[in-house]
Structures are given as C-alpha cells and as structure tokens.
Amino acid sequence: MSGPDATGDGPAGPTGPGGPSGLSRPSGPRAPGTPRVLPAGPHALLVELADGEHAEAFRAELLRRRERGELPAVRDIVPAARTVLLDGIAEGEPDARDRLARELASWRVEPLRREDREPVEVPVIYDGPDLGEVAALWGVGADEVAALHSRTAFRVAFCGFAPGFGYLTGLPERLHVPRRTTPRTRVPAGAVALAGPYTGVYPRPSPGGWQIVGRMPDPGALWDPGREPAALLVPGTPVRFVPVDAGKAAALPAPRAGDFQADSRADA
Amino acid sequence: MIPVAGRHLLYVVRPGALTTVQDAGRPGHAHLGVGRAGALDAPAARLANRLVGNPPDAAVLETTLTGCAVRPDRPVVAVVGGAGCRVTVDGRPVAWGAPVRVPAGAVLDAGPAGTGLRSYLAFAGGLVPDPVLGSRSADLLSGLGPAPLSEGDELPLGEPASGGPPPHAGPVPWPGAPAELVLPVHPGPRHDWFTEAAFRTLLTAAYRVSPHSNRIGLRMEGPPLERSRTEELPSEGMVLGAIQVPPDGRPVVFLNDHPTTGGYPVVGVVPERALSAAAQAVPGTRLRFVRA
Numbered sequence: 001m002s003g004p005d006a007t008g009d010g011p012a013g014p015t016g017p018g019g020p021s022g023l024s025r026p027s028g029p030r031a032p033g034t035p036r037v038l039p040a041g042p043h044a045l046l047v048e049l050a051d052g053e054h055a056e057a058f059r060a061e062l063l064r065r066r067e068r069g070e071l072p073a074v075r076d077i078v079p080a081a082r083t084v085l086l087d088g089i090a091e092g093e094p095d096a097r098d099r100l101a102r103e104l105a106s107w108r109v110e111p112l113r114r115e116d117r118e119p120v121e122v123p124v125i126y127d128g129p130d131l132g133e134v135a136a137l138w139g140v141g142a143d144e145v146a147a148l149h150s151r152t153a154f155r156v157a158f159c160g161f162a163p164g165f166g167y168l169t170g171l172p173e174r175l176h177v178p179r180r181t182t183p184r185t186r187v188p189a190g191a192v193a194l195a196g197p198y199t200g201v202y203p204r205p206s207p208g209g210w211q212i213v214g215r216m217p218d219p220g221a222l223w224d225p226g227r228e229p230a231a232l233l234v235p236g237t238p239v240r241f242v243p244v245d246a247g248k249a250a251a252l253p254a255p256r257a258g259d260f261q262a263d264s265r266a267d268a
Numbered sequence: 269m270i271p272v273a274g275r276h277l278l279y280v281v282r283p284g285a286l287t288t289v290q291d292a293g294r295p296g297h298a299h300l301g302v303g304r305a306g307a308l309d310a311p312a313a314r315l316a317n318r319l320v321g322n323p324p325d326a327a328v329l330e331t332t333l334t335g336c337a338v339r340p341d342r343p344v345v346a347v348v349g350g351a352g353c354r355v356t357v358d359g360r361p362v363a364w365g366a367p368v369r370v371p372a373g374a375v376l377d378a379g380p381a382g383t384g385l386r387s388y389l390a391f392a393g394g395l396v397p398d399p400v401l402g403s404r405s406a407d408l409l410s411g412l413g414p415a416p417l418s419e420g421d422e423l424p425l426g427e428p429a430s431g432g433p434p435p436h437a438g439p440v441p442w443p444g445a446p447a448e449l450v451l452p453v454h455p456g457p458r459h460d461w462f463t464e465a466a467f468r469t470l471l472t473a474a475y476r477v478s479p480h481s482n483r484i485g486l487r488m489e490g491p492p493l494e495r496s497r498t499e500e501l502p503s504e505g506m507v508l509g510a511i512q513v514p515p516d517g518r519p520v521v522f523l524n525d526h527p528t529t530g531g532y533p534v535v536g537v538v539p540e541r542a543l544s545a546a547a548q549a550v551p552g553t554r555l556r557f558v559r560a
Contacts, residue, residue, distance in 0.1 A: 085505025
C-alpha cells in the first residue's frame with residue numbers, strides 16, 4: 001500500500017466501463033461541496049469530495065443524518081484523505097445502494113464547524129531523529145520545531161495504517177514535508193511523525209516512512225481495546241501536542257539506535 | 269498453565285504452516301483502522317460449527333495447506349472441514365467433514381490439504397480466547413486477536429451447548445476446491461484510472477494464483493494492468509474483495525485481513541460470496557475475472 005500523501009487531486013478522468021445506474025459519472029466542473037459518488041462493489045459507495053476539508057464535512061453530515069435516523073443501515077463509514085467510504089449498505093435490500101447513491105449526490109453539506117470541545121492533549125518529547133531535517137525544510141532552527149508544531153490546532157481527519165493510527169491535519173501548507181526517501185523498517189511506538197499534510201503518532205512499533213520529530217512518553221494510551229472507543233484519536237477529534245521535557249519523562253526509555261532502520265516497505 | 273476448575277484447554281501439538289483462530293471477524297471498526305479479519309472460507313467455518321452444534325460464528329481453527337494437530341484435555345466432538353484432508357485421532361483414520369469424538373488427551377490431526385488450502389477445525393463449545401473488539405479472530409495485518417498457533421500453545425475450550433448430540437445427520441455438501449477460479453467483478457471505484465485496454469485485459473486474461481497470496485490478499489501472476497492516470501492516489505477506504513492494483517500492475521484481491529485504507533487504485537470489486545472459493549484456491553490455480 002502506498003503512503004498517505006495527498007497529491008492525486010485533479011479533475012475526474014474519462015469515463016471508463018460504465019458503473020451501475022444512479023452513480024455519477026464525471027461531467028464538467030462541480031461545486032467544491034458536491035460529492036462524486038462511485039460504486040465500490042454491490043454494497044458499498046465511495047464518495048469523493050474536492051479535498052480533505054470537504055470530506056470531513058461530508059462525514060460529519062453522514063453522522064448527523066445517521067443520528068437522526070435518516071440514513072439506511074450502513075455498517076462502516078470510513079473517512080480518508082478526500083473520500084468517505086460507506087460499506088455494508090442495507091445488504092438485504094438490492095436497490096438500497098443505488099437509492100442512497102442518488103440521494104447523496106444531491107446533498108447540500110454544511111461547511112465543517114470548528115469544534116468547541118476541548119482538544120485531546122498528547123504530550124511529546126521533541127527529540128526525534130528527523131527534527132533537523134524537518135527544521136531545515138521549514139527554514140527554522142531545530143529548537144523552533146516544537147513551538148511551531150505544538151502551537152497548531154490539529155484534528156483527526158481519519159484513521160488507517162494500523163489500529164488507532166490517526167492522520168491529523170492542521171499544519172499550514174508551508175509546513176507540509178515529504179516522506180523520507182528511505183522508510184525505516186522499525187519505528188517505535190509513540191513516535192510522532194510528519195508526512196505531507198499529516199501528523200501521526202505510531203500506536204505500536206511498525207515500519208514507517210514519515211519524518212519523526214518526537215515521541216509520546218506513554219503510547220499505550222493511543223490504543224486500548226478494553227476502552228470505548230479503543231482509539232484515543234478517532235476521526236473528528238481535536239488534538240493538541242504538548243511539549244514535555246525529556247528530563248521530566250526520564251523514567252521512560254529513549255528510543256534505541258536499533259529502533260530506526262532503513263527499509264522500503266513502510267506505509268506510514 | 270494451571271488447570272482451572274470447569275475450564276478446559278486445547279493443546280497445540282503441531283501448529284502447521286499457519287494456523288489461526290477465526291470467527292466471523294470484527295466488522296464495523298474500519299474507521300479506527302481495524303480490519304474485519306474472520307474465517308476466509310466463511311461458509312466452511314459456519315458449516316463446521318453447525319455440525320458440532322455451535323452457533324455459526326463460534327471461533328474455529330483455520331489451517332493453511334499443511335493442517336495442524338491438537339490435543340483436548342476433555343472429550344470433545346470436533347469437525348474438520350473446508351479443505352479436504354486426512355483426519356486421524358491418535359493415528360487412527362476418522363471421518364473428514366463429519367463430527368468425530370476426540371477422547372481427552374487424544375491427538376486430533378488434520379493432515380495436509382489434499383484439495384483446497386484451508387481446513388477448519390470446529391470444536392463443540394468453540395474456542396474461547398479473550399475477544400478483542402467483540403471477535404476472537406487473529407488479524408495478521410494489524411496483530412489484533414490471538415497470535416498464530418505455536419507448538420505448546422494452550423487455547424481455552426468453551427462449554428458445549430447442553431441438549432445432547434450435534435444436529436447433524438446425513439451427508440453434507442462441502443464445496444470442492446476450485447479447479448479454475450472465476451471471480452465476478454463489479455467495476456469501480458477507480459476503473460477510470462486504467463486504460464480501456466487494461467480493463468479488457470482484466471476480463472480476458474488468464475491469471476494464476478500466486479504463491480505470495482495470504483490472508484491479506486489473493487495475489488496473481490499474469491499480465492499487468494496499465495494505468496491511464498499515473499499520479500498518486502490519496503489514501504481511501506478499501507472494501508473486502510477490492511481488486512487493488514499496485515505499481516507492478518498485477519491485481520491483488522483483498523481478503524479479510526486487508527488494510528482499511530490504501531493508496532493504490534481499485535479497478536473493481538469481487539463480491540463477498542465469491543471469496544470463499546478464492547480462499548481455497550491453491551497457488552497455480554487458473555483464475556479469470558468476469559463481469560458481475
């Protein structure tokens with residue numbers, strides 16, 4: 001699977017083999033809030049929006065309508081970079097998917113409202129191995145990365161890659177950074193890393209290609225299957241990173257050199 | 269492990285190449301990055317459960333090619349179904365695909381698959397390791413659920429439903445392994461990222477099941493599909509049965525342990541009901557796609 005960099009934006013391509021009826025085909029420019037509804041098998045629809053902001057707004061609208069009982073049974077609502085997948089649509093009813101497709105295409109979606117709930121605070125020791133690289137890309141000193149990053153109001157746009165791995169948006173475009181040219185075979189749990197428009201915190205050790213700027217001292221909080229919800233960073237959650245002193249978190253082991261190895265298979 | 273009163277165990281004598289605990293999986297958590305997992309040949313797992321008197325979604329063992337052997341510490345009724353194989357209890361041949369009595373301490377051995385790929389071992393009472401998000405299934409991509417079996421592992425066995433023998437009588441229609449796998453395809457969501465020639469290739473080419481297939485995806489050998497759009501696709505949600513096309517152009521059909529989001533375009537989707545045959549297709553099996 002490739003990485004999460006949002007670079008594929010653009011107008012819809014030419015019409016291929018026709019999709020089922022009721023599903024939109026690309027036809028000229030659309031208003032940015034207008035969803036493009038694509039088939040994803042007999043019981044699923046992939047709804048494509050102009051960008052991540054509109055995808056988040058569309059997902060919020062779906063949840064509001066589900067709350068009000070205005071949506072047919074949908075097992076999974078899966079937001080991603082600029083799409084929302086509706087999977088497991090009323091599987092007993094043969095027409096349910098196409099009916100919903102027609103309906104979705106006509107929705108007027110309200111712009112995303114700013115969250116007024118308190119953000120989840122994620123403590124970070126900003127001592128990641130890519131801090132210097134990120135500072136250079138940002139054109140600031142290494143000691144300024146923590147301030148810039150922790151001043152940003154983030155929100156979880158979507159989850160993926162691993163249980164509890166959230167893709168957090170909020171960094172302005174000038175602070176977007178590319179993925180590492182060589183991904184690492186092992187990134188330790190708790191690593192706070194950047195790629196494209198996103199920041200993420202690795203819930204457990206895994207391969208990874210993002211630029212690591214710091215670490216969360218207690219990554220166990222990110223994923224707890226005994227808790228509801230199991231993920232700390234669920235889609236829609238406002239998040240703030242809070243710098244903490246390496247000294248104050250001294251009880252916690254620093255990442256070992258062996259934790260950072262090069263590889264080419266990483267996804268995030 | 270110290271035996272607990274009323275608690276019974278299944279000891280793993282021979283784990284085989286890859287044996288996992290599976291039930292109906294954990295659908296409904298994809299927005300948290302949690303995949304569905306669950307038995308790949310779901311009808312086989314359900315049938316095996318029915319034959320031992322379990323609810324259809326009780327946890328069973330799913331083997332891969334080489335079978336496995338286990339030893340219960342209490343007498344238990346078991347069924348080995350799915351992929352056809354030689355079944356023995358303490359070395360004596362017993363029925364495949366039908367309930368057998370395994371005495372306490374005896375070894376139930378499901379041999380290498382003679383036809384198909386994945387056998388299912390169901391036990392009256394089911395396997396009851398701690399569930400994660402409502403399921404006991406191992407998810408090999410995310411690591412959720414019980415780890416694949418190792419020699420010497422102990423798995424807790426549930427109590428059989430009271431009410432006597434399993435409700436099985438007479439022959440049972442276990443489907444055979446496919447000599448040729450024919451997978452229906454619903455086009456989209458990203459068929460327009462491929463050339464029209466590529467889509468024709470998908471529907472006409474002779475593919476073969478690759479030995480690199482696993483619980484995440486059915487991989488194949490055959491002609492690559494050429495893309496008409498070469499830019500990177502931003503990550504988007506992936507469904508079970510999605511035919512994702514990575515940069516080498518060879519389609520991968522996503523099976524139960526597939527990632528919840530992915531960044532390669534999905535040319536079409538194979539409906540779920542067709543995937544149980546895919547789960548039993550051994551490497552080298554001829555494979556073609558037809559329009560659903």
